[in-house]
Amino acid sequence: MLAASLPADPPPGRRFHQPLSAGAEPVGSGRTRFRIWAPDHGRVQLLIEGRDPIDMLALGEGWHEATVECGAGTRYRYGMGEDLVVPDPVSRFQPEDVHGPSEVIDPEAFLWRHGDWRGRPWREAVILEVHAGLWEGFAGVTRRLAEIAARGFTAIELMPVNDFPGARNWGYDGVLPYAPDHAYGSPEELKTLIDTAHGLGLMVFLDVVYNHFGPDGNYIHGYAGGFFRTDIETPWGEAIDFRRPEVRRHFTENALYWLNEYRFDGLRFDAVHAIPDADWLDETAARIRSETEPGRHVHLVLEHDGNAARHLAPGLYDAQWNDDMHHVMHVLLTGETDGYYADYAEAPADRLARALAEGFVYQGDPSPYRGGERRGEPSGHLPPTAFVNFLQNHDQIGNRAFGERLTSLAPVAAVAAATALILLAPAIPLMFMGEDWGSTRPFLFFTDHHDELAPLVREGRRREFARFERFADDQARARIPDPNAALTFETSRTEADEAAREPGRARAALVAGLIALRQREIVPRLEGAVSEGAAAIGPKAVRAAWRLGDGAVLTLFCNLDGSPVPLDGKPEGRWLFVPPEAIEALETGALAPMTTAAVLREPEP
Known part of the structure; x- marks a missing residue:
């Protein structure tokens, strides 16, 4: 198995938080705002473990809200009617599974080492x-x-x-x-x-x-x-x-x-x-x-x-x-x-x-x-x-x-x-x-x-x-x-x-x-690539070509059959990939059974 070592850690630095319109949102000074959409109930209670029930404020259009002194690690549910007790539908964590209490999470507690990462194309x-x-x-x-x-x-x-x-x-x-x-x-x-x-x-x-x-x-x-x-x-x-x-x-x-x-x-x-x-x-x-x-x-x-x-x-x-x-x-x-x-x-x-x-x-x-x-x-x-x-x-x-x-x-x-x-x-x-x-x-x-x-x-x-x-x-x-x-x-x-x-x-x-071959030869040319057409060349075989962004032409031949397939002339360009066992057949103008081969024709100067 190939292995790679982890790079040296850059200094910690960034925190990220996506504010949500519902759920448990930290609002500073050790306080958390709880909000839920429950239009079928006029009265909703916030049930925090170890505390008395808290009546939530009805905001209209089915929304209910309460802001409470509590922070990360607090476990809570919502109570409605006589016997309906539910987790938060916008819960950030359920430490006791889907039927258990929700837990308040501080989104900014995690310090990202690679917070400046911008991704890849x-x-x-x-x-x-x-x-x-x-x-x-x-x-x-x-x-x-x-x-x-x-x-x-x-x-x-x-x-x-x-x-x-x-x-x-x-x-x-x-x-x-x-x-x-x-x-x-x-x-x-x-x-x-x-x-x-x-x-x-x-x-x-x-x-x-x-x-x-x-x-x-x-x-x-x-x-x-x-x-x-x-x-x-x-x-x-x-x-x-x-x-x-x-x-x-x-x-x-x-x-x-x-x-x-x-x-x-x-x-x-x-x-x-x-x-x-x-x-x-x-x-x-x-x-x-x-x-x-x-x-x-x-x-x-x-x-x-x-x-x-x-x-x-x-x-x-x-x-x-x-x-x-x-x-x-x-x-x-x-x-x-x-x-x-x-x-x-x-x-x-x-x-x-x-x-x-x-x-x-x-x-x-x-x-x-x-x-x-x-x-x-x-x-x-x-x-x-x-x-x-x-x-x-x-x-x-x-x-x-x-x-x-x-x-x-x-x-x-x-x-x-x-x-x-x-x-x-x-x-x-x-x-x-x-x-x-x-x-x-x-x-x-x-x-x-x-x-x-x-x-x-x-x-x-x-x-x-x-x-x-x-x-x-x-x-x-x-x-x-x-x-x-x-x-x-x-x-x-x-x-x-x-x-x-x-x-x-x-x-x-x-x-x-x-x-590795894809990243070296094909990926740098993918921007602007267009198909040059494809066709069957056998009962289980195809030829497909693409003009890549720099003008080069990539051609793939694939034969999934148990018999060789004749090729119509010698492909122009440089062979990018040919399985060793298929080389002899290609030299005679045929694509060996169960073979994929790739040819790249460089752009005209």
Whole structure:
């Protein structure tokens, strides 16, 4: 495993605080202002541990406020009616989990060593997606940062860290969006992770979930029913009502909070197609652009199943996760065509060529999987860096019944060729933790719900797969791991020593070499890059080219088939990357099986 040492610490110096319109805000002189929106209750009490209840002042329009002599470390709840006691929906920390009291946090107590960090340009991003819980929380991730930087990654993306019920969760059952989960560590430990990363030249992105709340620990229904819509259902229940200004503010301020108080370098917005009021997305992007420090590189990325290219306009979002690219690569590598992979079963090499040249495969085209419904918007006008490409991520592994990685589904050589394509194409590459050394451990869907909810989640999970032929009977579905079992979580851990053994060492060296090549030869030329077109050159092979910002032309050849593919003439330029075992075939005018090769033609003088 490659290693790197931490740089010498600069003198401490800066403190950061994002003022919030709700929650517990320190106001100086040992006093804290508490404010909550509870329009369904005319009387709200502040319940501070060890003190008598304090009646909060009703401000009108559902707001309640109290300013009290207390400081950091104070634990509190809100009381409403006879028996409703709730944590703060804008809690900065929940030391006793989602049902316990909230804790007052002093945002300026943390002294940032690298407070002058301004981030890195988006074109430099090579992202490693990380689940903090599987690496022993924030402190465990911090211990691995030097190794991640040494492999050449320039950013990590944390899966959601906000408070969820129990000690473990795959990330998308959060209910308190402002509170880092206590199972991962304290706010100070999360800030230490980010500060340490910045000292190593690493950006840190956060995956945020604004389209739903988890099934346990969301008390908002009890005091602000208008937070939700009753006329629209999402896969997770009633839709959040983004028509209301209080709701918009709740989530927009959350985005600003993570960026300004925690100094995250960017956010990935989960499943925004489930947010019915899409104008909120652009409104929030505009506020972020105007309310983060001038000169900081702050990057905003969407996940949108509808391929909505309109949000990628200048000044809004930098990029979108390109599920189309993943899906067509998965079909080519594994041969699987069930579920949504059916949309990529026909002429997959042609579809891969379109993804490389234009970003989205579906740009308003009818989707067979969706019964002919048209999906997507034109994307060919966008720069290549408007797309985040990947072979694996938390969704595409964790949503499988047994959480298999590509290392268990496709030939090793084919996965290596596909990895080279992802890392050398101009789109922004992302890898999932352990993928960089070819981990074979699964990443399963895991939870830690209470006794009543646990069996419902287990059976609901198994019903999801009933439509697949191989899970048609009860006995087959019963083999799907129980999300609530501790073993399901433990099985998903990636072990660092995998990278120190063969074949992990060889895969780690390949990935590190490809990233270094990308940063040296491709990244400096990405500004202004445009597609020069792409085409299928075999049943599982493509050729794609881009004119880079300095006029050079990058051409990639990728063959995922088991047979060689003839090339039409000798490519012009300098070979940037050719696997040693493919050199002989290239000399005879063919692309070897399961090979990616790259050629760079320098600009005309």
